[in-house]
Each structure stands twice: as C-alpha cells, then as structure tokens.
Amino acid sequence: TDAHLSAIEAARVLNAFVMETPDRARDMAKAVDEKIAKGEGGPLAGIPLGIKDLFATKGVRTTACSKILGNFVPTYESTVTSQLWRDGAVMLGKLNNDEFAMGSSNETSCFGPVGNPWRRDGSNTTLVPGGSSGGSASAVAALLCMGATATDTGGSIRQPAAFTATVGIKPTYGRCSRWGIVAFASSLDQAGPIARSVRDAAMLLRSMAGHDPKDTTSVDIPVPDYEAAIGKSVKGMKIGIPREYRLDGMPAEIEKLWSEGAAWLKAAGAELVEVSLPHTKYALPAYYIVAPAEASSNLARYDGVRYGLREPAKNIIELYENTRASGFGAEVKRRVMIGTYVLSAGYYDAYYLRAQKVRTLIKKDFEDCFAKGVDAILTPATPSAAFGIGEKGGADPVEMYLNDIFTVTVNMAGLPGIAVPAGKDAQGLPLGLQLIGRPFDEETLFSLGEVIE
Numbered sequence: 001t002d003a004h005l006s007a008i009e010a011a012r013v014l015n016a017f018v019m020e021t022p023d024r025a026r027d028m029a030k031a032v033d034e035k036i037a038k039g040e041g042g043p044l045a046g047i048p049l050g051i052k053d054l055f056a057t058k059g060v061r062t063t064a065c066s067k068i069l070g071n072f073v074p075t076y077e078s079t080v081t082s083q084l085w086r087d088g089a090v091m092l093g094k095l096n097n098d099e100f101a102m103g104s105s106n107e108t109s110c111f112g113p114v115g116n117p118w119r120r121d122g123s124n125t126t127l128v129p130g131g132s133s134g135g136s137a138s139a140v141a142a143l144l145c146m147g148a149t150a151t152d153t154g155g156s157i158r159q160p161a162a163f164t165a166t167v168g169i170k171p172t173y174g175r176c177s178r179w180g181i182v183a184f185a186s187s188l189d190q191a192g193p194i195a196r197s198v199r200d201a202a203m204l205l206r207s208m209a210g211h212d213p214k215d216t217t218s219v220d221i222p223v224p225d226y227e228a229a230i231g232k233s234v235k236g237m238k239i240g241i242p243r244e245y246r247l248d249g250m251p252a253e254i255e256k257l258w259s260e261g262a263a264w265l266k267a268a269g270a271e272l273v274e275v276s277l278p279h280t281k282y283a284l285p286a287y288y289i290v291a292p293a294e295a296s297s298n299l300a301r302y303d304g305v306r307y308g309l310r311e312p313a314k315n316i317i318e319l320y321e322n323t324r325a326s327g328f329g330a331e332v333k334r335r336v337m338i339g340t341y342v343l344s345a346g347y348y349d350a351y352y353l354r355a356q357k358v359r360t361l362i363k364k365d366f367e368d369c370f371a372k373g374v375d376a377i378l379t380p381a382t383p384s385a386a387f388g389i390g391e392k393g394g395a396d397p398v399e400m401y402l403n404d405i406f407t408v409t410v411n412m413a414g415l416p417g418i419a420v421p422a423g424k425d426a427q428g429l430p431l432g433l434q435l436i437g438r439p440f441d442e443e444t445l446f447s448l449g450e451v452i453e
C-alpha cells in the first residue's frame with residue numbers, strides 16, 4: 001500500500017486519481033494485517049485498488065466527475081466495493097472518468113483529462129487512455145494500483161483497457177450488482193475490473209460479482225471460481241469470427257492483429273468458424289438512442305435539491321435551470337437533450353421503440369450464433385489505437401462515438417466481453433482483442449483470454 005501511495009504521488013501528472021485517500025488506505029491495510037495474523041485475510045488480503053468515481057464510497061466524496069455532484073459524500077457503500085473490502089482489498093482513492101461515464105476518452109470529466117502512460121515512439125504527445133474508465137486504465141497501466149473497478153455501458157471497460165495494454169472484462173448484465181453505482185443507462189450498465197493480467201481480472205471479478213437483493217436485475221446464480229479457468233485447455237472450442245466486423249477502411253494493423261489472435265487460438269486447439277451477425281451495423285445508432293434515453297431519465301434526479309450543487313434562484317424552476325446549466329457539462333447536456341427528444345410523445349415510436357426492436361435483433365444474432373455451437377466470438381476491441389488529447393470529437397461528437405463500434409453490441413445483448421492486450425501498432429501503441437461469450441460464461445473468456453495474453 002505504501003509503495004502504491006508513493007507511486008500515485010509521483011504520477012499526479014497523469015490526473016488518474018481525483019481523490020487520494022492515503023489515511024484510509026493505511027488504516028485498511030493495518031486492519032487487514034491483523035486479520036491475516038488471525039488467518040482471516042480473505043482472497044484479496046492487502047491488495048491495493050483504485051475505485052472509479054462512479055462507485056459510492058461511504059464517507060469518501062463521490063462525484064461521477066460531474067460538477068453537479070459537487071462535494072457529494074455518500075452515507076453508504078456500493079455493493080461491489082463493499083465485497084472487495086470484505087475480501088481484504090485496500091482502497092487507495094477515487095479514479096477519474098468521463099462525466100457520468102459518457103465518453104470514450106476521459107475528456108469530459110470536470111476534473112480534466114487523464115493522460116495515458118503510453119506514448120507513440122519518438123513522440124511526447126499526451127494520448128488519451130480511452131474512456132469512460134480512463135482513470136482506472138491509466139492507473140493500472142502506470143502501476144499506481146494493482147487493479148481498479150470500472151463500469152461499462154457501451155465499452156468503457158474494454159476500450160480503455162485496449163488503449164493501455166491492460167485487461168478489462170465487462171461481465172454479463174446481472175452478474176454484478178449496480179447498487180451504489182451512479183446510474184447512466186440502467187439496462188446497459190455493468191461493473192467489472194481493469195487489471196494487469198487475465199488472472200488478476202479473474203480474481204477481482206470473483207469478489208465483485210454475486211447476487212444482491214438490492215439490485216433486482218442482479219442474477220441469483222453461483223459465482224464460479226474464475227481463477228480456476230486460467231490455464232484450462234481451449235482444445236475443441238469453437239471460435240466465431242464475425243464477418244460484419246471487417247469494416248471498410250479498417251487499419252491493416254488491426255486486421256493483422258485479429259488474424260494473429262485467431263491463429264494463436266487455433267494453435268491452442270480451438271476451431272475457427274466464420275459467423276454472421278447481420279444487424280451489427282445498426283448497433284451504434286441504436287445504442288446512441290437507448291443510452292441517452294435512459295440517461296435523460298436517470299439524470300432527472302439532479303435537480304439541485306437532493307444532491308450536490310445548488311445554484312441560487314428565485315423559484316423552483318429557476319433552481320433546476322440554474323443548477324443544471326452550470327452543473328452539467330456539454331456532453332451530458334447533449335445526451336439529456338437527445339434522450340428527452342427520442343422519448344417525447346411524437347418521436348417515441350420512430351426512435352426509441354425502433355431502437356428497442358433493433359436491440360432485440362442484435363441479441364438474436366448472437367443467440368443464433370451460440371445455438372450453432374460457437375463458444376466465443378473474437379473481434380478487435382477498438383478500431384484504432386489511443387489518440388491524442390483534443391484530437392477527436394471536437395467539432396463532431398459522432399467521431400468520438402465511432403470508438404464504440406466493436407464494443408456496444410455486447411452491452412445491447414447483455415453479454416460478457418473481455419479486452420486483452422494482443423500487440424502494438426506501427427508507432428508502438430498497444431492494441432487489444434475482444435472475446436465475447438455466452439451469457440454468464442465469463443470462465444470461457446478467461447481461458448481464451450489467457451491464451452491471447
């Protein structure tokens with residue numbers, strides 16, 4: 001814990017932590033030491049972690065990196081983090097993220113952008129670590145913590161993992177409790193770890209996962225020993241290579257990485273099959289209707305009355321207006337406006353309802369594929385490597401949304417997906433591959449992920 005606290009101090013330039021909690025960390029570590037002495041350390045005894053600022057931490061400021069939550073200090077602990085502390089982990093502090101987890105580059109945070117510890121060969125340009133869990137990915141990649149919590153609504157665990165050569169898994173929807181996690185789009189949000197290796201990710205997920213009566217969408221099935229899946233033979237497994245993910249204009253190095261990953265799995269005894277997921281091209285537009293619709297509803301609670309920021313006003317309407325105008329950033333306002341629009345009476349059928357139907361078709365594509373005996377699907381994790389701060393999405397938000405092209409389908413279908421570091425581009429930047437699994441079959445992803453790693 002001390003070594004990591006010093007590393008955090010020395011790497012403040014990355015802006016990965018928005019709040020450091022050294023006293024709490026040392027107290028927690030000491031308490032764990034005493035437990036270890038009694039033989040009650042727990043599976044994560046003494047492991048120092050960073051926590052995305054979207055997880056409510058009792059007595060520690062939790063902001064979702066939005067000005068509107070201001071100095072909100074929860075009186076409760078999220079289920080996921082409380083399970084990590086139960087198992088002996090130690091909290092080092094809270095990690096930066098895109099405001100309300102809306103973004104793909106960690107540039108929408110009210111605390112400013114996060115730096116990626118990776119650089120292009122021979123260049124000093126600071127690159128983004130991806131988003132929205134940019135602080136988590138950067139901190140793990142820079143060895144500031146042994147692992148981190150993260151959340152993934154449309155790729156926010158897997159894309160930052162791919163940009164920083166870390167491992168990130170979004171488990172099946174319902175695997176982890178969402179209780180105490182600031183809501184973005186409730187039917188898509190899932191918690192998961194970002195870690196230094198597939199094995200670390202397996203150990204962390206085991207503690208984070210599990211049924212919670214406080215989240216009615218969390219599923220009451222046993223959590224397997226994920227670590228036992230590491231090193232298990234993948235011989236005879238059927239790996240689907242989806243034809244629709246071969247995009248026009250895809251960089252040659254991403255294509256190459258994808259073929260290499262497939263070859264490694266084949267060499268380990270897996271069988272490769274070409275599969276079709278015909279509705280893939282509708283996933284991104286449908287996601288950018290469903291996610292903002294749910295966000296506009298979830299964010300209605302930030303009214304200046306119940307939480308955080310409250311701007312002065314003469315009456316209640318002005319209170320809402322003034323607080324929201326100054327408390328929400330530009331991307332959040334854009335999402336709320338899109339969401340309100342697609343849910344409004346005249347447009348509901350044309351946009352929201354249609355997007356929900358498309359979502360069903362996307363889910364069915366995967367079901368058909370798994371029904372043919374496919375065990376997992378291999379795709380690139382991102383369409384490019386990390387880019388520079390300020391380089392994308394400035395004039396055209398859709399340019400930023402395109403980052404999610406390979407990841408959003410998984411959230412729309414509720415499936416588990418893992419991003420594993422697999423190679424580098426011509427400029428020395430990390431690239432990742434994604435494996436998509438059957439519902440609640442994270443184990444297969446760990447077994448296959450370890451082969452690629």
Ligand code: GLN
Binds near residue numbers: 101151155
């Ligand atoms: N980049 C996507 C978005 O902005 C996904 C974010 C996430 O997964 N939290 O909506």
